[in-house]
Amino acid sequence: MKLYFYGGAGEVTGVKYLLEIKRGSKKINILVDCGIVQGGREQAEENYREFPFNPKKVNYLFVTHAHIDHIGLVPKLYKDGFRGKIFTTPPTKDLMKLVLTDSYQIFEKESRETGKEPLYKKEDVEQALTLVNTVDYSEKQKLEDEIYFKFNDAGHMLGSAIIEIWASGKKIVFSGDLGNAPTPLLNPPTKITEADYILVESTYGDRVHENRNERKEVLENIIEETFSQKGVLMIPAFAVERTQELLCELNELVVNHRIPQLPIFIDSPLAVKATEIYKRYPEYFNKEASKLILGGHDLFRFSGLSYTEQVEDSKAINRILPPKIIIAGSGMSAGGRILFHEKFYLPNPKNCLLITNFQVRGTPGRQIIEGNKNVKILDEEVPIRAKIASIEGYSSHADQKALYNWLDNFLKPVKHIWTVQGEEKSAEALAQLVKDHLGIPASVPKKGEMVEL
Ligand SMILES: [Zn+2]
Numbered sequence: 001m002k003l004y005f006y007g008g009a010g011e012v013t014g015v016k017y018l019l020e021i022k023r024g025s026k027k028i029n030i031l032v033d034c035g036i037v038q039g040g041r042e043q044a045e046e047n048y049r050e051f052p053f054n055p056k057k058v059n060y061l062f063v064t065h066a067h068i069d070h071i072g073l074v075p076k077l078y079k080d081g082f083r084g085k086i087f088t089t090p091p092t093k094d095l096m097k098l099v100l101t102d103s104y105q106i107f108e109k110e111s112r113e114t115g116k117e118p119l120y121k122k123e124d125v126e127q128a129l130t131l132v133n134t135v136d137y138s139e140k141q142k143l144e145d146e147i148y149f150k151f152n153d154a155g156h157m158l159g160s161a162i163i164e165i166w167a168s169g170k171k172i173v174f175s176g177d178l179g180n181a182p183t184p185l186l187n188p189p190t191k192i193t194e195a196d197y198i199l200v201e202s203t204y205g206d207r208v209h210e211n212r213n214e215r216k217e218v219l220e221n222i223i224e225e226t227f228s229q230k231g232v233l234m235i236p237a238f239a240v241e242r243t244q245e246l247l248c249e250l251n252e253l254v255v256n257h258r259i260p261q262l263p264i265f266i267d268s269p270l271a272v273k274a275t276e277i278y279k280r281y282p283e284y285f286n287k288e289a290s291k292l293i294l295g296g297h298d299l300f301r302f303s304g305l306s307y308t309e310q311v312e313d314s315k316a317i318n319r320i321l322p323p324k325i326i327i328a329g330s331g332m333s334a335g336g337r338i339l340f341h342e343k344f345y346l347p348n349p350k351n352c353l354l355i356t357n358f359q360v361r362g363t364p365g366r367q368i369i370e371g372n373k374n375v376k377i378l379d380e381e382v383p384i385r386a387k388i389a390s391i392e393g394y395s396s397h398a399d400q401k402a403l404y405n406w407l408d409n410f411l412k413p414v415k416h417i418w419t420v421q422g423e424e425k426s427a428e429a430l431a432q433l434v435k436d437h438l439g440i441p442a443s444v445p446k447k448g449e450m451v452e453l
Contacts, residue, residue, distance in 0.1 A: 052448060070177075
């Protein structure tokens with residue numbers, strides 16, 4: 001059996017692992033995730049290149065969750081000849097449709113501007129989705145003779161999974177992205193106790209989340225400050241998961257009168273649709289959240305909150321006098337409606353930009369959080385005079401301590417752990433920690449590297 005690290009190796013995004021299982025004269029190829037590389041122009045170019053494997057020869061694709069860095073190239077995989085089966089959870093299937101429909105429209109728009117062939121088209125998205133089979137959590141299933149798999153709750157976003165694969169007498173665990181428990185909505189990542197090999201995410205492999213316990217108080221303080229300054233609080237947020245988690249927190253602050261009344265806008269058509277999908281799956285939430293939802297509480301609606309789907313409504317937000325809160329995508333300020341608000345409000349010191357998720361290298365969000373005085377937004381140099389705040393405790397990724405604790409559940413002997421989906425520094429730090437304290441061989445794979453299992 002061979003394992004190829006085609007993406008997510010020494011980098012956070014572009015996740016793609018190929019497992020090649022030899023069965024007599026036949027080879028069975030399982031791809032785990034097929035994500036887009038995010039970041040600057042160079043990274044964007046990489047997505048247009050040919051796959052480093054033959055998509056026609058991939059028999060199965062397992063999808064851990066519906067973030068674009070894990071699913072963004074699935075339609076391209078179809079376009080380039082993949083006709084195998086895709087397995088994922090029911091919510092991930094719905095979210096894939098939403099996210100990929102949004103992404104092909106972005107590529108078509110880009111293509112109209114640059115004259116370049118789009119990465120994929122509507123038909124590729126539609127056809128790729130016809131290949132999806134859904135599986136529930138915690139059910140061990142047979143894929144082929146002597147090959148089994150199981151999806152387990154990863155607690156990272158709705159429907160996210162840790163995938164276990166049994167083949168050739170060995171067991172490999174793909175962590176996907178692991179959640180940052182406890183969260184307002186989701187369960188903690190499932191504890192797995194057995195594996196020969198583990199691929200573990202390491203986005204925050206070198207850091208412990210600050211403000212972990214006080215995150216809600218910090219959010220409360222930032223909102224109160226915005227209110228007293230009569231400023232605008234901008235929160236760039238991914239439309240899926242980050243927005244819904246923030247809504248739950250804001251809901252609680254509003255209902256319990258912990259913050260003054262001020263208008264809150266969810267300025268993202270994608271977030272509106274994603275929230276509808278969230279409402280369909282109360283059984284996927286943690287006990288407290290599902291009890292509230294099943295009891296008729298709408299966690300995603302409260303006094304002062306408006307969803308703006310239409311462009312006109314989005315523009316009208318500017319006419320509302322501050323104080324106000326605007327939550328919009330994209331989460332890394334690399335596109336979406338947040339850009340219009342940033343261009344307008346970043347130059348004013350009364351305003352605040354609050355970052356609640358990881359900012360990939362090369363994105364405008366990374367430049368902002370690194371303290372740049374200007375940032376290029378919509379082809380204009382925008383001076384940053386607004387306050388820049390960050391609450392890492394809201395990240396949807398486990399921190400170093402939580403990753404270590406999750407790995408500590410495995411009973412020895414694990415043969416090898418690869419730390420993936422993190423920049424070199426954080427992936428190396430986690431690998432070192434595993435070697436030093438768990439006594440398990442660990443390393444950061446090189447992109448394109450193959451290992452024999
Ligand atoms: Zn993710």
